[in-house]
Amino acid sequence: MCLLPCLLSAAIAAGLAVAFRYSLYKPLPAAIRQQGKLLLLDDILRFFKGLGLVFEWLGFGNHIKLARDNSETPGTIKKPKTETDKDGCSVSDTAFDGVPVRVYQPPPEAGQGRLKRGLLYIHGGGWAYGSPADEEYDYNSRQTSKELRAVVVSVDYRMYPETRFPTAYLDCLAAARCFLSTEVLAQYGVDPLRVGVAGDSAGGNLSAALAQTIATDDSMHVKFSVQALIYPVLQALDFNTPSYQQNRDMVILSRSFMIQLWLQYLDADLSLEPRFLANEIIAELSPELRARVDWTVLLDPEYQKGFLPVREESMKITRKGLLQVIPTLLDVRASPLLAEAEVLAKCPKAYVMTCEYDVLRDDGLMYARRLRGAGVAVTTEHHLDGFHVCFSLATGFFRLDVGVRSFNSYLRWLGDNL
Incomplete structure (x- = not known):
């Protein structure tokens, strides 16, 4: 007897989900083909990440491990001994x-x-x-x-x-x-x-x-x-290369997400993200190290695409430099x-x-x-x-x-x- 109300509720939930998705949707570059599959994949990855965050908030553990464990089932080949x-x-x-x-x-x-x-x-x-x-x-x-x-x-x-x-x-x-x-x-x-x-x-x-x-x-x-x-x-020194600027909001891997992954890997506080976005660390580098990540020299003009370097040159910063906080950056x-x-x-x-x-x-x-x-x-x-x-x-x-x-x-x- 409850089948019809259940189906109706499911349809409403699905409709709201679609509406929410498209309220966030930013058109992908026209050169990318088969966009529907890519957007669906991005939605699934976001869902499992969000689910992990909910379970972390409820006290069930780290959201990344939870998202990883929960997302493995549908697309994983079980490990064979032989x-x-x-x-x-x-x-x-x-x-x-x-x-x-x-x-x-x-x-x-x-x-x-x-x-x-x-x-x-x-x-x-x-x-x-x-x-x-x-x-x-x-x-x-x-x-x-x-x-x-x-x-x-x-x-x-x-x-x-x-x-x-x-x-x-x-x-x-x-x-x-x-x-x-x-x-x-x-x-x-x-x-x-x-x-x-x-x-x-x-x-x-x-x-x-x-x-x-x-x-x-x-x-x-x-x-x-x-x-x-x-x-x-x-x-992890320059998050304002032309590709980081051009694709900062791309699906699957955004600039913000990449910075988060780096900070996690290097065991650093996620609150440091704004300092990386400002390229604060560039002012701390020797000329020799700067040259190794200087995209104005290392990239052909076709890949520079008219973007300008973002460099925080002021050394009046009173807080600890990023290299002091995260020495493994080098x-x-x-x-x-x-x-x-x-x-x-x-x-x-x-x-x-x-x-x-x-x-x-x-x-x-x-x-x-x-x-x-x-x-x-x-x-x-x-x-x-x-x-x-x-x-x-x-x-x-x-x-x-x-x-x-x-x-x-x-x-x-x-x-x-x-």
Whole structure:
């Protein structure tokens, strides 16, 4: 008897939700296609974030962990101890030096004995979200393993709020050292001359940091031969680059959200956000450090787009400087863009993918310029219709054309260079 009132209530609630959504809606750039799916994905992510905040207010724990745990169910592949899919790709969960990893091995083929490629993959998610078991990461790793005949190791590093910097980096470094060991490479039949590291967003940050560390570590007999960085986040000093200004209110990843993720990762107070928006820290940098993030020099004019630098030059600030409050801002393990040219010169050849409608676009472009300046071979791929997370949208309900295209471009580059 209550069916009709219940349906009516549900319809009213749905209508109010739609009305509320469109009251907040800002048109996306016309270059972005299949906008309905992107907006729906953004709504779902906002819902789980909001749900987490409600539960945190009720005393059930940190909202990020709650949002992460609650959002895993619909789009997550359950972790197998060992499985072989219909195409013959073997997937297993194990640990490298105590760090959980998911290992993908390509289907067996005739004439066994030929060494395989190897790839260490590090997922994104702002050092707070994501897992190798997420549908999009699981799909990408399976496809990479099959298409390239590669052993792919996807790292399940520890994240915020359980840990802070440098735990994620140290987990990935431990897994990398283990994978690159002669014993483990031999166990999986991987060619030590064809091992790469790749990652997206925060995973691109960790990948770039690992590439620098391994390249300069004389104790490592096997080095990464390539690095593939997908819209990497590489610095936390200037949140007013042209891409941060242009895309400050973009869906999925806004400027404010990126600052929040950085502050969480570096174990800093979220109330510091206005000081970062004002680029207060620029006044604290030496000329040499400023040059490493100076987009007026490191970006081509087409990417500067007429924006002006935001620099707080006044030193009359009586409060503690940001570098005193957060000294890790200058740690190259957190901000690989700040590495010295001598370090960059030792890094492997690189693939850097950027997207026009992404706050992180200029981080990747500046890093590519600095790598080239140090003598490293760099391939850049810029998607004029791309946005943050598009690389992960190559499968499932949220599959987008730009997602398929960007993933395939990445595979082609690895196929030609790894």
